[in-house]
Amino acid sequence: MSKSAVRELYAAGEPDYAVPPGETILEFLEESGMTQREFALRAGLSAKHLNQLVKGIVSLSPDVAERLENVTGIKARFWNRLEADYQSTRKRLREARDPVLFEDWCKSLPVRELIKRGQVPEEPSDKASRWDQLLAFFGVSSLDAWTELYEKPAAAFRQTKAFEAKVGAVAAWLRLGEVAAQAITCDPFDKRGLQSELPKLRSLTLLPPEQFEPELVKTCARNGVAVVLVKEITGSRACGATRWVSSNKAIVQLSLRYKTDDQFWFTVFHELGHVLMHGKQDVLVEPARTSGAEEPREVEADRFARDLLIPPKDAVRLGSLRSIASVRGFARELGIAPGIVVGRLHHEKKWPHSWGNDLKRRFELVEEPG
Numbered sequence: 001m002s003k004s005a006v007r008e009l010y011a012a013g014e015p016d017y018a019v020p021p022g023e024t025i026l027e028f029l030e031e032s033g034m035t036q037r038e039f040a041l042r043a044g045l046s047a048k049h050l051n052q053l054v055k056g057i058v059s060l061s062p063d064v065a066e067r068l069e070n071v072t073g074i075k076a077r078f079w080n081r082l083e084a085d086y087q088s089t090r091k092r093l094r095e096a097r098d099p100v101l102f103e104d105w106c107k108s109l110p111v112r113e114l115i116k117r118g119q120v121p122e123e124p125s126d127k128a129s130r131w132d133q134l135l136a137f138f139g140v141s142s143l144d145a146w147t148e149l150y151e152k153p154a155a156a157f158r159q160t161k162a163f164e165a166k167v168g169a170v171a172a173w174l175r176l177g178e179v180a181a182q183a184i185t186c187d188p189f190d191k192r193g194l195q196s197e198l199p200k201l202r203s204l205t206l207l208p209p210e211q212f213e214p215e216l217v218k219t220c221a222r223n224g225v226a227v228v229l230v231k232e233i234t235g236s237r238a239c240g241a242t243r244w245v246s247s248n249k250a251i252v253q254l255s256l257r258y259k260t261d262d263q264f265w266f267t268v269f270h271e272l273g274h275v276l277m278h279g280k281q282d283v284l285v286e287p288a289r290t291s292g293a294e295e296p297r298e299v300e301a302d303r304f305a306r307d308l309l310i311p312p313k314d315a316v317r318l319g320s321l322r323s324i325a326s327v328r329g330f331a332r333e334l335g336i337a338p339g340i341v342v343g344r345l346h347h348e349k350k351w352p353h354s355w356g357n358d359l360k361r362r363f364e365l366v367e368e369p370g
Contacts, residue, residue: 109172232257261361269309321345342355
């Protein structure tokens with residue numbers, strides 16, 4: 001007797017994650033080339049509602065299913081079935097959760113601040129719903145995934161650099177940066193291209209924010225780096241961060257925690273130093289300008305930013321600067337903002353911190369819309 005070509009397969013186990021109907025919306029957008037904004041307009045939905053629908057934060061109602069049919073041509077009953085399957089899986093996963101573990105996790109996160117920023121809805125606010133909302137915000141299906149992607153780098157930052165930082169706050173701030181970076185279309189990473197743009201980026205220090213910010217974002221995106229400015233989450237104490245979301249796209253995230261131009265631009269080039277010099281595996285989070293013994297990559301990134309802003313051949317003249325006029329002239333000669341020169345003089349204790357602060361420009365990061 002010949003051997004059968006058919007073999008028995010074991011039944012697949014229940015998935016440990018729930019896929020919201022929004023995933024199918026994203027697939028439609030990718031295939032059709034339609035933007036979320038256009039889709040929302042066609043469906044008569046607000047951009048916020050569509051965004052929360054995509055993330056699985058809000059339910060897909062029968063009325064919305066009808067609208068989706070009109071836009072996509074996919075029958076409303078299909079969308080209703082996706083929603084029913086999603087809710088059924090969520091219910092099963094809720095019942096399998098350790099309530100104490102999840103309650104502790106929720107307490108560690110800045111939920112009220114995320115609600116204020118429009119990232120998590122005010123209602124429903126029962127524990128089960130809040131867990132689902134937070135998992136959706138972080139884009140993960142389990143606490144194990146959250147720990148690997150967010151808790152570990154946040155905890156490493158707290159332990160090595162800023163003991164008073166809260167892990168949940170750092171994790172939420174990092175996630176906000178990822179969400180912001182999703183809206184920035186980048187060309188594939190080009191190390192040589194980014195290096196060649198450094199003189200141009202350095203010259204941006206002379207411009208006001210409304211001029212330098214779009215140029216900074218555009219120039220870096222052209223070379224595979226998404227630059228995002230995300231207001232600090234209370235308790236995060238993070239100044240900047242660098243990480244790779246793929247082999248061809250890096251994120252440089254800035255909080256403007258220290259609101260002067262010298263700190264801002266030092267952080268920009270510190271993070272770009274990580275992008276250009278270091279590996280693509282780790283998440284590197286920075287507090288304010290470092291001092292003293294540090295991890296070697298941080299020392300290298302500090303040196304990169306320091307020497308790019310004021311090259312060593314020019315830095316030898318810093319000790320001769322004795323007046324505001326001399327600082328202005330020196331900065332003008334180098335083509336950088338005078339506040340950067342003052343910041344360097346303060347950092348190296350060549351000037352007392354009470355001198356020259358009027359040359360530093362102060363920036364304020366506007367609140368993200370809710």
